[in-house]
Amino acid sequence: MSRMEFTSLGSGSGGNCTVIRAGTTTLLIDCGFSRKELKDRLSRRRLDIDQLDAILVTHEHGDHLKGVPIVARMHQIPVYASRGTIDAMRHRVSTFESVEKLLHEIEPDKTFRVKEMDVCPVDVPHDVREPIQFVCRYKGVGVGVLTDCGSYTEQMVAHYSRLNGLLLETNHDSQMLATGPYPERLKRRVGGDFGHLNNRQSREFAQRIHHVDLQQLVLGHISQHNNERSLIEREFDDFPSGTSVTYASQTDGTEWLSVTSGNE
Numbered sequence: 001m002s003r004m005e006f007t008s009l010g011s012g013s014g015g016n017c018t019v020i021r022a023g024t025t026t027l028l029i030d031c032g033f034s035r036k037e038l039k040d041r042l043s044r045r046r047l048d049i050d051q052l053d054a055i056l057v058t059h060e061h062g063d064h065l066k067g068v069p070i071v072a073r074m075h076q077i078p079v080y081a082s083r084g085t086i087d088a089m090r091h092r093v094s095t096f097e098s099v100e101k102l103l104h105e106i107e108p109d110k111t112f113r114v115k116e117m118d119v120c121p122v123d124v125p126h127d128v129r130e131p132i133q134f135v136c137r138y139k140g141v142g143v144g145v146l147t148d149c150g151s152y153t154e155q156m157v158a159h160y161s162r163l164n165g166l167l168l169e170t171n172h173d174s175q176m177l178a179t180g181p182y183p184e185r186l187k188r189r190v191g192g193d194f195g196h197l198n199n200r201q202s203r204e205f206a207q208r209i210h211h212v213d214l215q216q217l218v219l220g221h222i223s224q225h226n227n228e229r230s231l232i233e234r235e236f237d238d239f240p241s242g243t244s245v246t247y248a249s250q251t252d253g254t255e256w257l258s259v260t261s262g263n264e
Contacts, residue, residue: 002139002261006165008253009033009041011147011220015250016064018145018167019047022138025115028055028077029134029145031067035074038067045256049075054114057081058148059131060088069093072102080104080112082121084130108132122159124149127194135159140261147171147221150195152205161209164259167248168206169221170232171196177226196221199235210240215259220248 002022009017015032019042026047031038039049055077058064072079073095079102081089086103090096106112108123116139121132126148135144144160147169160166177191177198189195197205206217217239219232229247236245248254 002141003258004136004138004141004143004165005256005258006143006167006216007045007256008167008218008220008248009038009045010250010253011167011248012222012224012250013063015066016147016221017041017253019045020117020136020143020145022136022141023116025053025117025138026051027114027117027119027136028052030058030064031055031071032063032065033067035067035070038071041253049077052077054078054080056119056134057085058133058145059126059128060085060092061128061148064148065089065092069095069099073098076102078102078104078114080106080114080119082106082108082130082132084128085132088129106132120159122146122156124156125151125153125194127189135163141259143259146205147196149197150191151193152197152201157205157208160205161211163209164213164261165216165218165257166206166209166214167218167220168202169197170199170202170219170227170235171221172198172223172226173228173231174198174200176228176231177223180226182225190223190226196223199227199232203235203239206236206239210243212242214243216246216257217243218246218248218254218257222247222249224250
């Protein structure tokens with residue numbers, strides 16, 4: 001029986017970080033926390049930074065990138081990112097030269113391998129240079145992360161359709177965003193096609209990719225100002241019972257979640 005495990009260390013505008021592990025491979029997707037905060041959050045999952053085999057970066061926004069340079073440099077961890085994200089890092093990170101030798105440029109739809117795990121970068125619509133999200137596979141089991149996209153494409157549906165576990169953003173409720181405290185320009189950005197998925201879009205996407213072996217669905221990147229868990233629960237209340245639905249918080253993320261090949 002093949003098995004993968006994943007956990008959110010924290011999800012939201014205050015910082016995002018996900019760990020996926022299988023076999024002898026442990027991957028960190030994004031690091032929107034300081035090195036100290038990352039160490040603390042990893043220790044709660046009985047992990048150490050030096051157990052990480054690679055850092056996969058989705059894009060250059062601070063809530064995903066903040067801790068990447070110092071963690072990579074101090075622990076000599078390879079970093080995988082798109083050319084656009086690497087170019088953005090070059091302009092945003094003052095110590096870029098110290099991590100440049102650790103960077104590996106990756107392209108959407110071109111699967112690469114880190115030790116025992118296959119990783120496919122997925123092109124997504126977001127308002128940065130070259131954003132990607134990730135689908136990871138190990139011996140017939142698949143786990144994906146999909147946040148920071150304002151809409152979804154048929155290509156995204158295809159990439160995420162055969163997974164056993166998924167962390168999916170339910171960023172905002174459209175009505176709360178429209179009547180909330182954000183300036184109009186920010187409301188348009190968040191709610192636009194290159195912003196973040198709202199509850200209804202997330203439900204539609206989850207319905208599109210659902211299948212009998214989707215064992216774990218984690219809903220995350222939930223706005224503190226423009227969403228409420230009760231609204232998300234209402235949207236997902238009749239989601240197929242064979243899939244366990246979990247919520248990733250900003251402070252605690254999630255516990256370790258396990259998925260296996262088939263329904264074993």
